[in-house]
Amino acid sequence: MNRQRRFRFSGYARRVVQILSLIFFLYLFLFTRARLEGMAYQVATPVSANLFFRADPLLFTAVILTVKRFIVADFLPMLVLLVLIVILGRFFCGWVCPLGTLFDFMPRLIPTKKQNPRQKPYHRFKYYFLLGLLLFALFGINIIGWFDPLAILFRSLTNAVFPYLDYLLRGFIRLFYQVPFLIPLIEKIDTHYYQPVMGVQPRVYLQGWLYLGIFIALLMLVMVQRRFWCRYLCPLGALLGVFSRISLFRRKVTDACTQCGQCIERCRMNCIGERAEMTAPQECIMCLECQEICPVDAIRFSPFRRKTKSIEIPIDQGKRNLLKTLALSLLAVPIVRVIIGRTESPQNQYLLRPPGALPEDEFLDRCVRCGECIRVCPENALQPSLMQANLEGMWTPVLVPRIGYCALDCTLCGKVCPTGAIRLLTSAEKRHVVIGWAYIDRNRCLSWLNIECNVCEEACPQSPKAIILKEDIYIDEAGKEKEIKRPYVVESRCIGCGTCENKCPLQGESAIRVRRVPESIETTLGYRRRSRYRYGRQAR
Amino acid sequence: MSDEKYTRREFVKRMGSMILGLVSFPLISLADQPNLKTKKQPLGSSTSFPDLVVAQGRDPAELVRKALQAYGGMKRFVKKGDVVVVKPNIAWDRLPAQAANTNPDVVKALVELAYEAGAKKVKVFDNTVNNPQSCYRRSGIMEKAQSAGAEVKFINPALFTKVKFSGTKFLTEWPIYKEALDCDVLINVPVAKTHGISTLTMALKNLMGIIGGARGRWHPQIHQALADLITKVRPQLTVLDAYRIMIKNGPTGGSVKDVKFVGKCIIGTDQVAVDSYGATLFGYKPQEIGYLRIANEMKLGEINLSKLHIKEIKV
Structure with a gap:
């Protein structure tokens, strides 16, 4: 009886760890935002906001x-994780991964097939997929961020789930504001609890619909x-699976096994072979469910082989598929390049990168599309690009x-970037880092249509102002001759923060727009200097 | 008779929700009614007190206290149980030393004085230009005002109410923040700065922080618009913070090089007179500032400083 209690405990332990990990992830997500106490822009989390991505x-x-090139890095969390993987196997997927936790929770909400299929030839797909992605990376196309589970979850939370909840809750708050005797209470909740966490103004993300769908x-x-996803697709799972081939703790089956087949049917990863003692260690996520449900208590997870039998299923039976994948990926890389075509500078003149972003080609090499910067931006200025x-x-x-x-003194995007695609700037540096230049469309600008407006000049945060007024x-x-003040942009002062474009009172497209700085000028001005960018900075 | 059979529980539920619905609808319309309390405010000179008090010194909070003392004290304006609105300039995401926003110590002193005079509640807010959170926090005003017990809230877009203007040239109707209109005492606390469009921004321009709508549309006729606005919005007290004034790159500034130390605080009931004195700090004559000239022509305040009784004190 003592044993049985322990089994239940292991199941509890996993669930508790999973929930804690999910809560921690959500906490880091929620507090990946600006905190302005002490008048300086800081990330609100007490621990490093990008911890998961650095791991x-x-x-x-x-x-x-x-x-x-090996990058100077702050990847201690990743080393810790890898050491744990070598000891405990692919436990990350079963115990830590927040997306995996959500997958485990889903069967409570929607009907799922309970029984596993007996055939399991598709598990290996994710290894080929991983291989393909890494080959792409080797040949210069870093699209890993599209498929990394943590990046997927963080992006979805930022772009879809957060705005969704925000809209819902704000709706309730607006509703309660209509009921007179509730106003003092709701006002208190709104100002003291809601706004500090969710922001004063609702966030807008251009591709919420897409992320919600995905x-x-x-x-x-x-x-x-x-x-x-974890069985057949996840490239992170595949990579951890490769590592867990050498792990210490394995699933072991004792002689007590009666081949009742329950574990084979129930395994959430479908990693047990035709017989109960056949396990694929690269697929096993150490959820311990089979140990829990085994009616004769024949399953152990231990580093010892005593009195157990176990047969390991390899990743793939033959080398042929591996070679095929290699060949196909190698063929695919140039095809993708031919279709996409990367130029030294992008064709889109309105493509603005966050302040401190590396030159476009290096930026694309580094950016893992985790969405940290998009989430942290206090002005909602950063958006995920589509095309x-x-x-x-x-x-x-x-x-x-x-x-x-882009707020003048804010450097948060550089602070949270886990790969150094956005440099960490100081506030003083930030005032000189050029995002783009503002150009006035004189066909649309009110002041140039003889209606004195000049809101752009008023709002320009540079000192001295990058937009000046001249008497015309x-x-x-x-x-009759009349005097009017009209705005002019002083390029040497403009850093392209976009305040003018944001505040322009015209409907629709602004009459003053920020564009990329022409490439030739960019090099002559000499701010394309390369410094050593660190991978995995700790964000505070 | 109908075929449906109601259980008692269902009947109570339906009646309850109907009554709730009927009751709450009029309440909704109640909540939307603008409640205009435009109090008459004495213009020009009164016998016992000076028209303007100008205090000079090195401590911004002390400046306000001493100036107000010489002006009859806060009790002259705030009665016991009043709801007071202190409206500073918090429009920009700037630090106190950059003087783009009202000095937080001045705001704090006013909040304290209002409470000392018996105010029930003191509210501090501004319709910011930059992100409200950044402005409120980085200006230091949120922290300082809250420490003095003020209620510092962000602008709620639902609380603007349309106000009709008459006898004006530019404004006919414009949304104005209800809390600024509904209060018993409105204290306008601008900071003195240069401004690309309106030349200078002080008391009158600071009132743009209680209006909503597309404020940019005022710019083509900013001078007329400001004069029109003060036909309806008359703060009982105006406190011009000229401790540090912004002499160039206004209204945003952004560098201490744009700021000049003056160490003054000007208070008065006539907001146009306060601005007129403020203009002289920048070397302008009041007549040179469009909105002051127009306001004077519309008989909304005095710009001829020689006609005013100005009391200067050293702190």
Whole structure:
């Protein structure tokens, strides 16, 4: 009886760890935002906001392969994780991964197939997929961020789940404001609890619909099979699976086994072979469920082989598939390049990167599309791109001034970037880092249509101002000469923060727009200097 | 008779929700009614007190206290149980030393004085230009005002109410923040700065922080618009913070090089007179500032400083 109690305990322990890990992830997500106490822009989390991404060996490997140089790094969390993997196997997927936890929770909400299929030939797909992605990285296309589970979850939370909840809750708050006797209470909740966490103004993200779709579709995959993503697709799972081939703790089956087949049917990863003692250690996520449900208590997870039998299923039976994948990926890389075509500078002149972003080509090498910068931006200025930066740059951050401008003293995007794609700037440096230049469209600008407006000049945060007013003379309808002040941009002062574009009172497109700085000027001005960018900075 | 059979529980539920619905609808309309309390405010000179008090010194909070003392004390304006709104300039995401926003110590002193005079509640807010959170926090005003017990809230877009103007040239109707209109005492606390469009921004321009809508549309006729606005919005007290004034790159500034130390605080009931004195700090004549000239023509305040009784004190 003592044993049975211990089994239940292991199941509890896993669930508790899973929930704690999910809560921790959500906590880091929620507090990846600006905190302004002490008048300086800081990340609100007491611990490093990008901890999960710095612990992610997949992103690290891909970036190293793309940059082709070992990067000075703050990847201690990743080393810890790898050591644990070597000891405990692929426990990360079963115990820590927040997306995996959501997958495990889904069967409570939607009907799923309980029984595993007997055939299991598709597990290996994810290894080929991983191989392909890493080959892409080696040949200079870093698209790992599209498929990394942590990045997927963080992006979905930022772009879809957070705005969704925000809208819902704000709706309730607005409703309660209509009931007079509730106003004092709701006002207190709103100002003291709601606004500090969710922000004063609701957030806008251009691709919320897309992310919501992807996220829901991913969660729905559990209707086909439990942990469908983890079984067949997840490249991070594949990488950890390779490592767990050498892990110490393994699933072992004792002679007590009666081959009742319950574990084979119930295994959430479908990693047990035709007979109960056949295990694929690279697939086993150490959830310990089989140990829990075994009616004769024949399953052990231990580093010892005593009195147990076990047969290991390899990743793949033959080398042929491996070679095929290699060949196909090698063929695919140039094809992708031919289709996408990366130029030294992007064709889109309105493509603005976060302040301190590396030159475009290096930026694309490094960016893992985790969405940390998009989430932390206090002005909602950073948005995930769809096609603005070409297919290759999909979901990388772009600055959209019409939605939000770049706050002059804020350097948070550089602080949270886990790969150094955005440099960490000081506040003083930030005032000189050029995102782009503002250009006035004189056909649309009110002041140039003889209606004195000059809101852009008023809002320009640079000192001395990058937009200046000059007295001009125009001739009105009656033929009389009249004086008017009109805005002019002083390029040497403009850093392209986009405040002017944001505040321009015209409907629709602004009459003053920030564009990329022309490449030739960029090099002559000499701010394309290369410094040593660190991988995995700790964000505080 | 109908075929449906109601259980008692269902009947109570339905009646309850109907009554709730009927009751709450009029309440909704109640909540939307603008409640305009435009109090008459004495213009020009009164016998016992000076028109303006100008205090000079090195401690911003002390400046306000001493100036107000010489002006009859806060009790002259705030009665016991009043709801007071202190409206500073918090428009910009700037630090106190950059003087783009009102000095937080001045705001704090006013909040304290209002409470000492018996105010029930003191509210501090501004319709910011930059991100409200950044402005409130980085200006230091949120922290300082809250420490003095003020209620510092962000602008709630639902609380703007349309105000009709008459006898004006530019404004006919414009949304104005209800809390600024509904209060018993409105204290306007601007900071003195240069401004690309309106030349200078002081008391009148600071009132743009209680209006909503597309404020940029005022710019083509900013001078007329400001004069029109003060036909309806008359703060009982105006405190011009000229401790540090911004002499260039206004209204945003951003560098201490844009700021000049003056160490003054000007208070008065006539907001146009306060601004007129403020203009002289920048070397302008009040007549040179468009909105002051127009306001004077519309008989909304005095710009001829020689006609005013100005008391200067050293702190």
